[in-house]
Amino acid sequence: MPGAKIKNMEGFAAVSGISRPTVSKYFNDPGSVRKSTRIKIEAALERYDYRPNIYAINQNRRRTKNIGLVVPNLTDPFFAAIARTMEGLILAAGYNPLLLSSHGGAEQEISNLDSLRAIKPAGVLLAPLGRASNSALLAEFADEIPTVLFDANLENVGEAFFGSDNAQSIDLIVQYLCRTGEPPAFFEMKNPVNPNAYRRRTAYTASMERLGQEPHFIRVNGEGWDFEEIGFRQGTRVIAEKLLPTNTVLCSNDRLAIGLLSAAFESGARVGLEEGCELRIAGHDDHPFARYTCPSLTTISQDYAAIGARSVETILALIEEGKSAKEREVTFFEGRLVMRGSA
Amino acid sequence: MPGAKIKNMEGFAAVSGISRPTVSKYFNDPGSVRKSTRIKIEAALERYDYRPNIYAINQNRRRTKNIGLVVPNLTDPFFAAIARTMEGLILAAGYNPLLLSSHGGAEQEISNLDSLRAIKPAGVLLAPLGRASNSALLAEFADEIPTVLFDANLENVGEAFFGSDNAQSIDLIVQYLCRTGEPPAFFEMKNPVNPNAYRRRTAYTASMERLGQEPHFIRVNGEGWDFEEIGFRQGTRVIAEKLLPTNTVLCSNDRLAIGLLSAAFESGARVGLEEGCELRIAGHDDHPFARYTCPSLTTISQDYAAIGARSVETILALIEEGKSAKEREVTFFEGRLVMRGSA
DNA sequence: TCTATAACTTTACACGCGATAAGTTTTTAT
DNA sequence: ATAAAAACTTATCGCGTGTAAAGTTATAGA
Numbered sequence: 001m002p003g004a005k006i007k008n009m010e011g012f013a014a015v016s017g018i019s020r021p022t023v024s025k026y027f028n029d030p031g032s033v034r035k036s037t038r039i040k041i042e043a044a045l046e047r048y049d050y051r052p053n054i055y056a057i058n059q060n061r062r063r064t065k066n067i068g069l070v071v072p073n074l075t076d077p078f079f080a081a082i083a084r085t086m087e088g089l090i091l092a093a094g095y096n097p098l099l100l101s102s103h104g105g106a107e108q109e110i111s112n113l114d115s116l117r118a119i120k121p122a123g124v125l126l127a128p129l130g131r132a133s134n135s136a137l138l139a140e141f142a143d144e145i146p147t148v149l150f151d152a153n154l155e156n157v158g159e160a161f162f163g164s165d166n167a168q169s170i171d172l173i174v175q176y177l178c179r180t181g182e183p184p185a186f187f188e189m190k191n192p193v194n195p196n197a198y199r200r201r202t203a204y205t206a207s208m209e210r211l212g213q214e215p216h217f218i219r220v221n222g223e224g225w226d227f228e229e230i231g232f233r234q235g236t237r238v239i240a241e242k243l244l245p246t247n248t249v250l251c252s253n254d255r256l257a258i259g260l261l262s263a264a265f266e267s268g269a270r271v272g273l274e275e276g277c278e279l280r281i282a283g284h285d286d287h288p289f290a291r292y293t294c295p296s297l298t299t300i301s302q303d304y305a306a307i308g309a310r311s312v313e314t315i316l317a318l319i320e321e322g323k324s325a326k327e328r329e330v331t332f333f334e335g336r337l338v339m340r341g342s343a
Numbered sequence: 344m345p346g347a348k349i350k351n352m353e354g355f356a357a358v359s360g361i362s363r364p365t366v367s368k369y370f371n372d373p374g375s376v377r378k379s380t381r382i383k384i385e386a387a388l389e390r391y392d393y394r395p396n397i398y399a400i401n402q403n404r405r406r407t408k409n410i411g412l413v414v415p416n417l418t419d420p421f422f423a424a425i426a427r428t429m430e431g432l433i434l435a436a437g438y439n440p441l442l443l444s445s446h447g448g449a450e451q452e453i454s455n456l457d458s459l460r461a462i463k464p465a466g467v468l469l470a471p472l473g474r475a476s477n478s479a480l481l482a483e484f485a486d487e488i489p490t491v492l493f494d495a496n497l498e499n500v501g502e503a504f505f506g507s508d509n510a511q512s513i514d515l516i517v518q519y520l521c522r523t524g525e526p527p528a529f530f531e532m533k534n535p536v537n538p539n540a541y542r543r544r545t546a547y548t549a550s551m552e553r554l555g556q557e558p559h560f561i562r563v564n565g566e567g568w569d570f571e572e573i574g575f576r577q578g579t580r581v582i583a584e585k586l587l588p589t590n591t592v593l594c595s596n597d598r599l600a601i602g603l604l605s606a607a608f609e610s611g612a613r614v615g616l617e618e619g620c621e622l623r624i625a626g627h628d629d630h631p632f633a634r635y636t637c638p639s640l641t642t643i644s645q646d647y648a649a650i651g652a653r654s655v656e657t658i659l660a661l662i663e664e665g666k667s668a669k670e671r672e673v674t675f676f677e678g679r680l681v682m683r684g685s686a
Numbered sequence: 687t688c689t690a691t692a693a694c695t696t697t698a699c700a701c702g703c704g705a706t707a708a709g710t711t712t713t714t715a716t
Numbered sequence: 717a718t719a720a721a722a723a724c725t726t727a728t729c730g731c732g733t734g735t736a737a738a739g740t741t742a743t744a745g746a
Contacts, residue, residue: 008702019725024704034713034723054461056702059398059731075423075631084418084446096458099442103427115439118397228635258635265637266684288418292571292601294608294637341609351732362695367734377693377742399732402701 006050016044027052058120067095067315068116068124070109072152073225074101076255077288079127082151082304086125089312095122104193104225106132113141123315126158127151130194146318150311152195153330159318160329162311166196169300169335170203170250171210173282176337177248178211180273181280185216185245187238187260188252189230191223197252200284204250216245231259239267248280248343254290254299257283261293261342271295272341280343284335295341303333349393359387370395401463410438410658411459411467413452415495416568417444419598420631422470425494425647429468432655438465447536447568449475456484466658469501470494473537489661493654495538496673502661503672505653509539512643512678513546513593514553516625519680520591521554523616524623528559528588530581530603531595532573534566540595543627547593559588574602582610591623591686597633597642600626604636604685614638615684623686627678638684646676 006012009027013020018037026033026041033041044050058064067090071079083099090097098119102109109129116124123146128138130152139157141147147158177184186204188197201217208215220234231251238244251257261271261281270277272295283290286301310331349355352370356363361380369376369384376384387393401407410433414422426442433440441462445452452472459467466489471481473495482500484490490501520527529547531540544560551558563577574594581587594600604614604624613620615638626633629644653674 010702020703021705021726022724025723028704032723036712037724051461053402053702055398055402055463056731057704059396059402059702059733060704062704074417075420075427077418077420077423080418080420080423084444099444101427101442118394120398228632232635258632262635262637262639266639289571289601289632292575292605294605296605296609353732363733364696364735365694368693371734375693379742380694396732399701400734402703402732403734405734 004048006048009050009052012044012048012050015048016041063122063319064120065095066119066121067097067319068112068119068121068126069097069099070102070112070116070124070126071099072102072109072127072129073104074099075103076225078254078285078304079151081288082127082308085305085308086312089309093312093316095316102129104129106134110134110137113138117141117145121145122319123147125150125311125315128154128157130154130196131191132193146315148311148315148318150307154195156328158328160311160314160331162307162314162331162333164196164302164307165332165334166199167203167206168332169284169302170200171207172335172337173250173284173298173300174204174207175211176339177250177280177282177343178213181343182246182248183208183211183213184248184250184280184282185218186252187218187220187231187235187249187256189222189227189256190219192252193225200252218243218249227253227255228259228262231256232263233259235260235263236267239263239269244279247278249282251281251283254283254285254287254297257281257297257299257342258287258289258293261295261297265294273343282343286338290338291340293342298340298343299338300335301338302335306333347391349391352393352395355387355391355393358391359384406465406662407463408438409462409464410440410662411455411462411464411469412440412442413445413455413459413467413469414442415445415452415470415472416447417442418446419568421597421628421647422494424631425470425651428648428651429655432652436655436659438659445472447472449477453477453480456481460484460488464488465662466490468493468654468658471497471500473497473539474534475536489658491654491658491661493650497538499671501671503654503657503674505650505657505674505676507539507645507650508675508677509542510546510549511675512627512645513543514550515678515680516593516627516641516643517547517550518554519682520593520623520625520686521556524686525589525591526551526554526556527591527593527623527625528561529595530561530563530574530578530592530599532565532570532599533562535595536568543595561586561592570596570598571602571605574599575606576602578603578606579610582606582612587622590621592625594624594626597626597628597630597640600624600640600642600685601630601632601636604638604640608637616686625686629681633681634683636685641683641686642681643678644681645678649676 009020013023071083087097100112125148127150135154142158149158149161153161205215222230264271269279271279271281283297283299286299290297290299352363356366414426430440443455468491470493478497485501492501492504496504548558565573607614612622614622614624626640626642629642633640633642
């Protein structure tokens with residue numbers, strides 16, 4: 001029950017009976033002071049309402065305790081989820097996370113980095129938009145401030161990258177689909193916004209060829225990040241015009257698959273493994289809603305716990321060890337097959 | 344193409360040929376200086392790389408330009424969307440939005456407010472958790488810092504509240520459902536986390552009675568914010584045990600409805616308006632995903648453009664006019680019926 | 687051209703803390 | 717008990733701004 005407000009550390013030092021530099025030391029690391037003085041300070045904290053002024057702190061510290069966290073689109077629950085786990089890890093390490101969303105726009109991405117520059121963060125975790133990103137400006141930023149990329153890789157930007165092993169995960173699901181039915185066609189956007197989409201395209205071709213199957217692509221038009229909408233509209237057309245070369249469709253990501261599932265439902269095409277189903281649909285990412293589609297969506301679960309953990313570990317190491325790594329570390333984590341009702 | 348970096352306003356004032364206090368004035372309001380000096384300063388900004396140090400600024404300003412934006416759960420796309428629109432409005436007004444999510448936890452909500460206190464925001468827009476919130480501590484916070492609530496109201500906390508008119512919107516959809524088929528039963532959680540859920544419960548009863556129908560409740564167990572999961576698991580049970588009193592179900596929110604739709608699908612119960620369907624399901628909120636459920640979800644669209652706009656306007660007025668309003672303003676916006684395939 | 691006034695300049699201090707140096711006290715190890 | 721080490725104290729500076737006072741110059745309106 002803190003009583004009277006105290007306006008600065010000078011005043012707080014006075015009431016706690018400890019000198020100001022020692023109090024300052026305490027706030028920067030409570031373990032760095034003698035136990036007896038720690039007790040005195042904490043007793044004073046109980047009695048009085050005082051918190052160090054964060055602006056004064058940051059003005060004087062060499063490095064702030066801020067870590068920027070930039071995701072391409074918070075409206076996408078996938079990024080909301082990964083951002084949340086990263087936030088927790090950053091807090092646990094005693095740093096202050098600052099979450100920004102680029103809202104699918106390259107200008108917003110740049111303006112996010114500008115905002116971050118203003119707060120002089122110790123480091124930044126950045127999931128870039130991908131193809132749309134202004135990579136020259138991103139590289140410039142990463143040159144000033146320790147930056148780790150995740151989810152989408154841009155060549156030579158940042159000190160490290162952590163993401164999914166699309167070659168492995170796509171191979172996993174292509175093998176599964178081929179083993180259990182007709183080989184899949186690949187449903188994707190003509191001009192994907194995300195580099196992962198390109199990797200998955202390549203991985204699909206490679207897997208199919210390895211299995212002696214001919215790759216088939218269903219490439220649909222559409223711009224932006226409204227993937228469900230694109231999957232739905234183009235899916236409706238594809239089904240109506242009977243453009244599907246096989247009864248099995250592997251979508252480049254779950255959000256397209258969600259749209260396609262909805263299109264199939266409204267078109268009267270039954271999806272799933274059961275008797276009488278005319279279509280199998282699979283996705284990639286294990287979107288939070290994939291469990292609740294009708295039927296539930298067979299997909300690949302990205303190991304975002306690992307991606308998040310390693311990204312945070314790495315930026316912390318960069319910050320605390322001081323300098324940048326000799327070599328840019330690039331690590332791909334394996335995906336896991338999640339078998340559900342749709343394929 | 345800014346050239347050499349300049350470390351402080353002193354240096355920048357020197358190269359721009361203007362005195363430091365005037366430069367300071369310029370950065371706080373470019374319109375407050377003479378046109379000829381504005382041109383000189385902006386010319387220097389082109390040639391040199393300088394931005395005022397945000398920590399030094401905020402240490403000395405009476406009020407910062409920060410506005411806190413706290414939502415109960417960013418993983419919920421509904422809140423992600425409303426947060427996004429509010430962010431845009433705050434930026435447009437020349438303020439700096441700071442987005443925090445309480446992740447469904449009361450402790451996190453409090454710690455978010457503590458983080459905000461540390462940055463001394465000019466004002467805060469807060470969507471509280473609701474029932475779980477520590478409303479005493481929230482009230483204490485709102486007492487220190489101008490605060491506007493949205494989405495979920497807590498009595499006498501904050502200077503104003505903006506949200507949906509649950510009585511109107513529930514009446515709208517209950518009337519629609521009664522007009523077009525059997526009167527709905529109300530599917531909800533036994534102990535909802537959100538005050539809106541209580542309002543909707545009451546509104547449902549009132550509407551049904553007004554229409555001369557007997558209200559029926561399906562109250563399911565479940566804790567936390569994993570509504571889809573709860574809707575799915577309990578929905579599966581309810582369908583299996585044939586506990587539905589009518590063929591029409593109105594869910595307290597879309598996320599429960601999404602789970603229930605999934606349960607119905609897996610249970611083989613056809614949902615919708617078409618021939619041969621045995622169930623109608625409706626929701627509330629117009630969740631971004633509601634368009635893509637199978638069948639697409641009939642629901643109520645909250646006017647979150649209005650809620651966001653009025654909330655931001657109000658907090659800005661409070662900040663700029665200085666003092667708090669005479670009376671706590673409480674405004675409910677009407678919902679709109681969105682007719683889709685499920686009911 | 688003159689004058690009122692708005693806008694500028696210089697000077698100075700305040701903000702609240704981090705950091706460091708030099709001296710003093712307390713704790714730990716022998 | 718004693719010396720060395722650790723932790724404290726006082727004193728002082730620096731950070732990059734906001735802000736205010738007092739004096740000076742530019743601008744607008746007559």
